[in-house]
Amino acid sequence: MSDRDWNDPRLEEALPPVADDGGPRPPRLPARIEDIPAHAPIDDTCFLGARKMPTPIGLPEAVQRIKNWIRARSLWVMAYGTGCGSIELRPLATARYDMERFGIVMRPTPRQSNVLIVSGYLAVKSLKRVVRSYEQMPSPKWLVGLGSCTINGGMYWDSYNTINRLDLYLPVDIYIAGCMPRPEALLAGFDRLMKLIDRGEANGWHHYLENLDWYKANQRKLFDDGDMPDYNW
Amino acid sequence: MKTILAELETRFGATGARFQRDDLASIDLPADRAVPAVTWLKEHTPFVQLNHMSVVDWIEDGQFQVTWLVTDPRGCRSIMVNTRIDRERATCDSVADLWPQAVTYEQEINEMFGIDFPGSPRMGVPFILEGWKDMPPMRRDFDTVKYVAEHHPHRPGRKHHDPRTYVGERFGEKGYLHD
Amino acid sequence: MDILVRAAVAVVVVLGAILYGLLVQGVIRKVMARIQGRIGPPVWQPVYDLFKLLFLRTAIWHGVMFWLGPVFRAAGGIGLFLLIPVVVGNPWLENFSFTGDLLMAMYFLFFGSLGMALGAAEAGHPHSPIGISRGLVQMTAFELPFSLAVVALVARTGSFSIIEIVRAQQGSVWDWNLFANPFASAAAFLAFLGMNMYSPFNIVGAPQEIPVGPPTEYHSSFLSMMAAGRSIFAVAKMVLYMDLFLGGATSLLEAIVKTFLVYFWSVFVGAVFPRFRTEQSVRFFLGWPTVFGAAGVALVLFAR
Numbered sequence: 205m206s207d208r209d210w211n212d213p214r215l216e217e218a219l220p221p222v223a224d225d226g227g228p229r230p231p232r233l234p235a236r237i238e239d240i241p242a243h244a245p246i247d248d249t250c251f252l253g254a255r256k257m258p259t260p261i262g263l264p265e266a267v268q269r270i271k272n273w274i275r276a277r278s279l280w281v282m283a284y285g286t287g288c289g290s291i292e293l294r295p296l297a298t299a300r301y302d303m304e305r306f307g308i309v310m311r312p313t314p315r316q317s318n319v320l321i322v323s324g325y326l327a328v329k330s331l332k333r334v335v336r337s338y339e340q341m342p343s344p345k346w347l348v349g350l351g352s353c354t355i356n357g358g359m360y361w362d363s364y365n366t367i368n369r370l371d372l373y374l375p376v377d378i379y380i381a382g383c384m385p386r387p388e389a390l391l392a393g394f395d396r397l398m399k400l401i402d403r404g405e406a407n408g409w410h411h412y413l414e415n416l417d418w419y420k421a422n423q424r425k426l427f428d429d430g431d432m433p434d435y436n437w
Numbered sequence: 438m439k440t441i442l443a444e445l446e447t448r449f450g451a452t453g454a455r456f457q458r459d460d461l462a463s464i465d466l467p468a469d470r471a472v473p474a475v476t477w478l479k480e481h482t483p484f485v486q487l488n489h490m491s492v493v494d495w496i497e498d499g500q501f502q503v504t505w506l507v508t509d510p511r512g513c514r515s516i517m518v519n520t521r522i523d524r525e526r527a528t529c530d531s532v533a534d535l536w537p538q539a540v541t542y543e544q545e546i547n548e549m550f551g552i553d554f555p556g557s558p559r560m561g562v563p564f565i566l567e568g569w570k571d572m573p574p575m576r577r578d579f580d581t582v583k584y585v586a587e588h589h590p591h592r593p594g595r596k597h598h599d600p601r602t603y604v605g606e607r608f609g610e611k612g613y614l615h616d
Numbered sequence: 617m618d619i620l621v622r623a624a625v626a627v628v629v630v631l632g633a634i635l636y637g638l639l640v641q642g643v644i645r646k647v648m649a650r651i652q653g654r655i656g657p658p659v660w661q662p663v664y665d666l667f668k669l670l671f672l673r674t675a676i677w678h679g680v681m682f683w684l685g686p687v688f689r690a691a692g693g694i695g696l697f698l699l700i701p702v703v704v705g706n707p708w709l710e711n712f713s714f715t716g717d718l719l720m721a722m723y724f725l726f727f728g729s730l731g732m733a734l735g736a737a738e739a740g741h742p743h744s745p746i747g748i749s750r751g752l753v754q755m756t757a758f759e760l761p762f763s764l765a766v767v768a769l770v771a772r773t774g775s776f777s778i779i780e781i782v783r784a785q786q787g788s789v790w791d792w793n794l795f796a797n798p799f800a801s802a803a804a805f806l807a808f809l810g811m812n813m814y815s816p817f818n819i820v821g822a823p824q825e826i827p828v829g830p831p832t833e834y835h836s837s838f839l840s841m842m843a844a845g846r847s848i849f850a851v852a853k854m855v856l857y858m859d860l861f862l863g864g865a866t867s868l869l870e871a872i873v874k875t876f877l878v879y880f881w882s883v884f885v886g887a888v889f890p891r892f893r894t895e896q897s898v899r900f901f902l903g904w905p906t907v908f909g910a911a912g913v914a915l916v917l918f919a920r
Contacts, residue, residue, distance in 0.1 A: 271671045274664055274667045274668050274671065275668050275671060277661075277664045277668075278661070278664040278665045278667075278668040280665075298654075299652055299653040299654045302649070302654040302655050302656075304645075304649065304654065304656060304657050305649075305654070305655040305656055305657055305658075306657075307657055307658075307661055307664060307665075313832055313833075315676070315832070315833055315834070315835040316831075316834070316835050316839060318668075318672070327565070328566070328567060328568075329565065329566070329567045332567070340676075342672045342673050342674065342835050342836050343672070343673045344672070344673075355592065356591060356592040356595050357589070357591065361585070361591070362581055362582055362585050363581070363585070364571075364574050364579075364581050364584045364585060364588075365565065365566060365574075366589070367589050368585070368589040368590065368591050368592070369589075369590060369591070369592050372590070426588070427567070427568060
């Protein structure tokens, strides 16, 4: 691996067609309620920008805000360490960086969790299981991409078995960059996620439901042995 | 250990005995005598434990080198038993009946290099790769970069830097941030 | 009082008890965190958790019994709570204790867990029946010392009515059953540890053993109902023990202090003990606690 050519031009050759804002993006959705905008990635910095979803018809704004406020103060994370980034989750749970003071606890089953942390690289085999776990979680749910491997492949960018961009297969609400990010960075990320939930802007789950075909097409291209995970609503 | 290596030379026609360390020796064997030699080592010498099993791809010679690392746990010494097999028709005898853990090693080697071990229980059963249709990926003629460019798209805007020159450009000669 | 007014008062009291139970759990989480050198969540955290669960969508459904499981548990808890007087002498907080008695309270104690066991068995998850079998085995084990303690108390008072038992303890602190019959109290308080399923008897729902045991498949509204049921059960047990062993309460403040002390006993033990396996806990309950219970009965029979 030491003879890897870092300026290999083939890396730029076979990229999928680039959209005008710089990346493959989900299709524009036909608006069922007119002012629901498309979920557009803004730029390549840490956070996936999201536009606020309007409140559903019939529920006053105040109720929605109370609901979001409570959801943000009680985040249950699924205790699933998908990659090496999850060693930073253990110090986060112990006495020094105590995440329980924010109401964040680890739950062992996807049925009882709200946040799935994809901590690090995802082999194709793990991605299939992560997709299945994500679909088993009840909505509203959030996905945190931890580490550089979820952003652009990180250390394993040239591995035949790991994916390079997580948001082609699952909707990511927040990325936390680093390899791997320290617990303080994780707490900053959770703080930002809680603010996004308060404002009603973290709607990755909604985007997944609405653009299911696009996500499933990407997943099918990856799991091309035809063994797709059954959808678990 | 020298006596055991000498025995291997006389009994099985081994060649190239060399010592990498005081407790680690290496020896080469012809393909049809390799597994009998390993069996003899297990049955009649203190080298009873299979520590590791690995493969080296000598693509220039058109051969795979299969290595069994057998250990003497009481004497804390090891022998690397090497053999060369043909790259096109890659089969090798299995040691699964000697050590049960060899089944996993042989399964992995079968998946990553495409070497067949007739008689080993889990040949062809996928280990890490699911739905893999390409050539076995650890072979040196498998082009990882091309495969990644086709299957795992990068995020646009990605730049590549050679770490050796980049560190020098960013952080100066000393290689770390300094005033 | 008019039955409708009493019913409305009972609803308010039940909701207040659920809130009190959640607050007690919050305080305990804070205390445990401080023991472990952390800051810990705010004391309102279990209330946030319960409401967050209500605001989740339901992901999956496993049939009618699955839905009824948390309902049974909550019904058991509410039934138990309404049959026990919280504050004796206060018509608002005496609940419906004139109709109930100790046998019915014991029945409701186990009815809730059995109902939840039936519901969780429907969940289709392989870990739920394992958790349930462990829980029911433990429950069978601690039933023995608890029943012996109850027999001792009833023999002393001569009546199954909880209000009579409370009235028999008025007088001075030394009339409390805790001091009048220490063996029965020891048996019952050791059984209380098993009842709360707190460490060292928390193998039923330990996340490291099986993913939370019986409530594995329960989520969103089901889980919020179970959280409310657990809270009301905890409060009912605390109040029951306060009435049986600590002399009941004649004012609300006294009730709060005494119930908190009763609950804190299990936290006090649980914070420092690791977990028992199921067979170890069964062997424990059939050992010294049963001996204490038998001694309590003997004390009453031969001290007359």
